[in-house]
Amino acid sequence: MSETKEANVKLVTITRFKFIPSVSPFSIALETFMRVANIQYEVEFVKEYTVNKETGQLPFVIVNGVQVNDSRKIMSHLSELFDVDLDSGLSPVEKVISHAFQRMLNEFTRWTYGYWRYVDQPEVFFTAGIMDTPELYGISPDDPEKMSKMIDAGRKKILEITDCQGVGRKPKEEIYKIGMDDLKGLSVYLGEKPFMFGDKASIVDCVLFSHLCQIVYLPLPTMPHKIMVENECKNLVAFCDRMKALAWPDWDKLTN
Numbered sequence: 627m628s629e630t631k632e633a634n635v636k637l638v639t640i641t642r643f644k645f646i647p648s649v650s651p652f653s654i655a656l657e658t659f660m661r662v663a664n665i666q667y668e669v670e671f672v673k674e675y676t677v678n679k680e681t682g683q684l685p686f687v688i689v690n691g692v693q694v695n696d697s698r699k700i701m702s703h704l705s706e707l708f709d710v711d712l713d714s715g716l717s718p719v720e721k722v723i724s725h726a727f728q729r730m731l732n733e734f735t736r737w738t739y740g741y742w743r744y745v746d747q748p749e750v751f752f753t754a755g756i757m758d759t760p761e762l763y764g765i766s767p768d769d770p771e772k773m774s775k776m777i778d779a780g781r782k783k784i785l786e787i788t789d790c791q792g793v794g795r796k797p798k799e800e801i802y803k804i805g806m807d808d809l810k811g812l813s814v815y816l817g818e819k820p821f822m823f824g825d826k827a828s829i830v831d832c833v834l835f836s837h838l839c840q841i842v843y844l845p846l847p848t849m850p851h852k853i854m855v856e857n858e859c860k861n862l863v864a865f866c867d868r869m870k871a872l873a874w875p876d877w878d879k880l881t882n
């Protein structure tokens with residue numbers, strides 16, 4: 627094994643959750659990528675996003691003592707360092723499609739279910755038993771006043787972000803329709819294939835899975851995206867199960 631392949635990778639991310647390993651799609655995408663690419667890593671769980679002194683966001687990695695931010699940049703960095711390319715089977719056109727799908731999911735679709743979670747129905751989201759240790763996140767189901775302050779602060783923050791991004795300015799039905807249209811398009815593209823570009827999982831599959839598992843596996847039966855995917859995009863549900871089996875044999879252990 628070469629020296630670089632022995633590089634020590636430490637993933638820094640938010641603590642584990644129930645039902646899915648993380649409510650951060652970016653953390654799930656990165657971990658799924660490392661697992662599919664067979665890159666060994668250790669995890670340091672933190673309670674605050676502000677632990678990242680450079681961007682204030684999670685996840686990030688420390689590789690041989692150097693911090694790298696942003697899930698997609700981290701995937702490129704690790705691919706180069708470990709000489710693995712999950713996208714090696716993709717044609718140049720497929721690479722562009724993969725890139726566009728990832729942008730859509732990470733920068734747009736994400737906010738449509740984030741809006742439901744943190745602006746429209748935070749009371750449902752925060753009391754669904756998803757957090758193993760709710761107090762870590764300032765969630766206090768037994769202290770309604772504290773709980774409502776926390777929900778208001780989260781709502782304000784996401785409203786500010788989605789207002790700048792644009793999606794937050796629309797009526798909520800329209801926001802959800804946009805997210806559902808994204809997912810329907812991905813479902814059509816996936817079709818009967820096991821993975822987005824055929825028989826082998828590539829980076830876009832890690833990213834698609836990271837968002838879909840937020841919808842498919844969380845016990846949020848009133849979420850419009852979930853209702854739509856379960857009824858109209860059954861191939862996305864099967865895809866999710868396939869990715870979970872491929873990359874997360876320890877899923878149940880991690881999420882219970």
Ligand SMILES: N[C@@H](CCC(=O)N[C@@H](CS)C(=O)NCC(=O)O)C(=O)O
Nearest residue numbers: 650651652675683684685696697698
């Ligand atoms: N582009 C970043 C996005 C990361 C991101 O948005 N992380 C969220 C958690 S899911 C976060 O840190 N939020 C706190 C904040 O933005 O203040 C990536 O791909 O890693």
